[in-house]
Amino acid sequence: MSSSLQSLNRSATGATGPLAALSDALWRRPGLFVFLLLVLPVLWLGIVYLGSLFALLIQSFFSIDEFSGMIRHEFTWKTYRELLNPINLDIIGRTVLMATAVTIASAIVAFPIAYYAARYAQGRWKAFFYLAIMLPLWSSYLVKVYAWKLILAKEGILNWLFTSLHLNGLLEMLLAIPVIGGNSLSVSYIGTFLVFLYVWLPFMVLPMQAAIERVPQNYLEASADLGGNPWQTFRHVLLPLALPGIIAGSIFTFSLTLGDYIIPQIIGSSRLFIGQAVYSHQGTAGNIPLAAALTVVPVVIMAVYLWVAKRKGAFDAL
């Protein structure tokens, strides 16, 4: 209808010329128009991005010759079998464990913040919470890691705090715990965990807040009226309704921890995470096939994770 009206108007207003003709032609063929809109972005993302990903995937099916150190360009599962040796399984297990711990901890720490940001979101408080969450979220990643290097240093503020409060014994007890402890906080898993938690926390707060905002206030009041105590209301009303938001947030915290290689390199013990292993295999070792196969691991883990999250309705909370 609009096109016939348009040509009527066109003759009335007298708009002519090649541009007008082109505009008309495009208007009549929405399919062609969408195609023209998408040509550039799809070419860019398709060639630059998908092309690169595909190149990476192919290389994971190549293998490296142990004697010459050269890459053999023929199809093999050998590199994937290498993933199953104890060293690599150890790395994968450690990374997944850390990602799980960081995700659970950030859900716990984020909840009260998200709750208040969602419930008291009016006027000045709304702006306050918005900026209080956005500013740390968008602050430079490296600056945040650097801040923790300052905090966790031997001569730094955390040790000073423990000393001033005469709690040195407590700190030593923490560091004496096998595996997660170490010589000092900055070379222990506790340190790595704290930095991960700090850096990814805002990514958990945001979707959680969005989910809690959607829980009608009168549900909580009804629960209280019916005799539910605050814990029961939380456990049986708020938590199930906010769960999609928590899962949405966990996608970020989990995925970001799986792929990070800078934080464990700067704060942590010398034992590797997936990201570090990938980095060293592709760099000095020149073992691109193994590096490529290792990157497939977080992709597969995340694909499964996303599939489960989608079934739980987490995408609506994003």
Place this chain on the structure above:
Amino acid sequence: MLKLAAGAGLLFMHLPILLIFVYAFTTEDKTYQWPPPGFTLKWLAVTWNRADVWEAMRLSVKVASVSTVIALVLGTLCAAAVSRTRFFGREAISLLVILPIALPGIITGIALRSAFNLADIPFSFWTIVLGHATFCVVVVYNNAVARFRRTSGSLIEASMDLGANGVQTFRYIVLPNIATALLAGGMLAFALSFDEVIVTTFTAGQQATLPIWMLEELVRPRQRPVTNVVAMVVVLITFVPILAAYYLTRGGGNTRPPGN
């Protein structure tokens, strides 16, 4: 109790960044000693006169500007196509846009690097831009899609009915409607690119952007006071676009960032 936990959580999110501001003025230059033995403005001047810092800063600004322009074009085109019409593969397009940021940065980085190697492309300014523009598209796209949804399609029809051609309609109807969303998206894209380090370590050759410069200092600290000042400046620089984007999209929109 819950209030206390929320307050503690917010402090946890902000104190570390505030700490950077204190360290930028410490007189101690060999260790990360706390409390600082004294305060001085000397390091601001020292940093100001550092050629390497300026060079890294200049490269970062250049990369971020070019990447933002590319992301603005690609992101707006995608958003226009996805929000105006329903077509086959619409979901695939939005997935394609989000993917570079949804997958861990190390995957994007190593994928690009191995592709450059396979295609014999030497590392340069443009290889950095190629990577950055790819993951910046999504922030522009998010902002533009949100705005397109709120813009009534009949405005465009009316303009065309009244005899405007496509260029005129874009210039006088579409652009004024989406301008603030694009500005916000562009600023967030700039901030994202300015701060990016993981993909950049794979796509930069010998050149150092500001984050690469900082990463080297983090791994092997050589000039702690200068790093302290640079860290403070970076925090201040990234705050500007965030605050601006907030005021530009207050009625809605999307300033939620993607991952790293």
